[in-house]
Amino acid sequence: ATLSFINHSELFLENYDIETLKVIVVDDSRLARKAISRVLRNLGIEHLTEFEDGSHAIKYLADNPVDLVVTDYNMPEVDGVALTKFIRQSEKHEHVPVLM
Numbered sequence: 001a002t003l004s005f006i007n008h009s010e011l012f013l014e015n016y017d018i019e020t021l022k023v024i025v026v027d028d029s030r031l032a033r034k035a036i037s038r039v040l041r042n043l044g045i046e047h048l049t050e051f052e053d054g055s056h057a058i059k060y061l062a063d064n065p066v067d068l069v070v071t072d073y074n075m076p077e078v079d080g081v082a083l084t085k086f087i088r089q090s091e092k093h094e095h096v097p098v099l100m
Contacts, residue, residue, distance in 0.1 A: 018044040022065065026051045026083060027072040036070055054078030058086050061093055069098045 023045055027033045033050045040048055049064075051057045054071065055078040069087060071080040078086075080100045087093045 019046055021045050021067045022047045022049075023068045023070065024049045024051060024057055024060065024066050025070045026054055026057045026075070026080070028052050028075040029072070032072065040070075054080065054083035054086075057083055061087070061090070066093070066096055069096055071098060071100050073100055 025033050025036050037048050053075050071083055073080040084098050087096055
Protein backbone atom coordinates (compact mmCIF):
# COMPACT_ATOMS: atom_id res chain seq x y z
CA ALA A 1 0.00 0.00 0.00
CA THR A 2 2.90 2.36 0.68
CA LEU A 3 4.03 2.16 -2.93
CA SER A 4 0.80 3.73 -4.17
CA PHE A 5 1.72 6.94 -2.32
CA ILE A 6 5.15 7.32 -3.96
CA ASN A 7 5.28 9.79 -6.79
CA HIS A 8 8.59 9.40 -8.63
CA SER A 9 8.33 12.91 -10.10
CA GLU A 10 8.41 14.34 -6.55
CA LEU A 11 11.71 12.68 -5.62
CA PHE A 12 14.51 15.25 -5.70
CA LEU A 13 17.58 13.13 -6.27
CA GLU A 14 19.59 15.30 -8.66
CA ASN A 15 22.67 15.05 -6.44
CA TYR A 16 22.47 11.27 -6.20
CA ASP A 17 22.80 8.44 -8.63
CA ILE A 18 20.10 6.27 -7.13
CA GLU A 19 21.43 3.19 -8.90
CA THR A 20 24.73 3.39 -6.97
CA LEU A 21 23.35 4.22 -3.51
CA LYS A 22 24.36 1.66 -0.90
CA VAL A 23 21.72 1.12 1.77
CA ILE A 24 21.60 -1.18 4.77
CA VAL A 25 18.30 -2.27 6.28
CA VAL A 26 18.49 -3.40 9.91
CA ASP A 27 15.48 -5.01 11.57
CA ASP A 28 15.01 -8.15 13.65
CA SER A 29 11.76 -8.85 11.78
CA ARG A 30 12.42 -10.64 8.50
CA LEU A 31 9.01 -9.52 7.23
CA ALA A 32 9.79 -5.86 7.98
CA ARG A 33 13.20 -6.10 6.28
CA LYS A 34 11.63 -7.57 3.16
CA ALA A 35 8.86 -4.93 3.06
CA ILE A 36 11.31 -2.04 3.49
CA SER A 37 13.68 -3.51 0.92
CA ARG A 38 10.84 -3.94 -1.57
CA VAL A 39 9.89 -0.27 -1.23
CA LEU A 40 13.51 0.82 -1.69
CA ARG A 41 13.98 -1.42 -4.73
CA ASN A 42 10.83 0.00 -6.28
CA LEU A 43 12.39 3.45 -5.89
CA GLY A 44 15.35 2.21 -7.93
CA ILE A 45 17.81 1.43 -5.14
CA GLU A 46 19.59 -1.77 -6.10
CA HIS A 47 22.43 -2.10 -3.57
CA LEU A 48 20.69 -3.26 -0.40
CA THR A 49 22.16 -5.27 2.43
CA GLU A 50 19.97 -6.60 5.22
CA PHE A 51 20.83 -7.37 8.83
CA GLU A 52 18.74 -8.79 11.67
CA ASP A 53 20.59 -6.90 14.42
CA GLY A 54 22.66 -3.77 14.93
CA SER A 55 25.71 -5.81 15.92
CA HIS A 56 25.85 -7.36 12.43
CA ALA A 57 25.47 -3.93 10.86
CA ILE A 58 28.34 -2.54 12.95
CA LYS A 59 30.62 -5.37 11.79
CA TYR A 60 29.65 -4.63 8.18
CA LEU A 61 30.24 -0.89 8.57
CA ALA A 62 33.80 -1.53 9.74
CA ASP A 63 34.78 -2.40 6.16
CA ASN A 64 32.04 -1.00 3.94
CA PRO A 65 30.83 2.49 3.06
CA VAL A 66 27.08 3.11 2.94
CA ASP A 67 24.88 6.02 1.88
CA LEU A 68 21.82 5.36 4.05
CA VAL A 69 20.91 3.27 7.09
CA VAL A 70 17.30 2.23 7.66
CA THR A 71 16.96 0.68 11.11
CA ASP A 72 14.40 -0.54 13.57
CA TYR A 73 14.37 1.06 17.01
CA ASN A 74 13.86 -2.03 19.16
CA MET A 75 16.14 -5.02 18.45
CA PRO A 76 18.00 -7.56 20.60
CA GLU A 77 21.71 -7.12 21.38
CA VAL A 78 22.31 -3.77 19.62
CA ASP A 79 19.19 -1.65 19.09
CA GLY A 80 18.66 1.21 16.64
CA VAL A 81 19.72 3.87 19.16
CA ALA A 82 23.05 2.14 19.87
CA LEU A 83 23.61 1.62 16.14
CA THR A 84 22.95 5.30 15.48
CA LYS A 85 25.35 6.32 18.27
CA PHE A 86 28.03 4.11 16.71
CA ILE A 87 27.45 5.72 13.31
CA ARG A 88 27.57 9.27 14.71
CA GLN A 89 30.83 8.53 16.55
CA SER A 90 32.49 6.97 13.49
CA GLU A 91 34.67 9.28 11.42
CA LYS A 92 33.93 7.14 8.39
CA HIS A 93 30.13 7.15 8.77
CA GLU A 94 29.18 10.20 10.86
CA HIS A 95 27.63 11.90 7.79
CA VAL A 96 25.39 8.94 6.84
CA PRO A 97 21.66 9.60 7.20
CA VAL A 98 19.79 7.21 9.51
CA LEU A 99 16.09 6.55 9.10
CA MET A 100 14.63 4.86 12.16
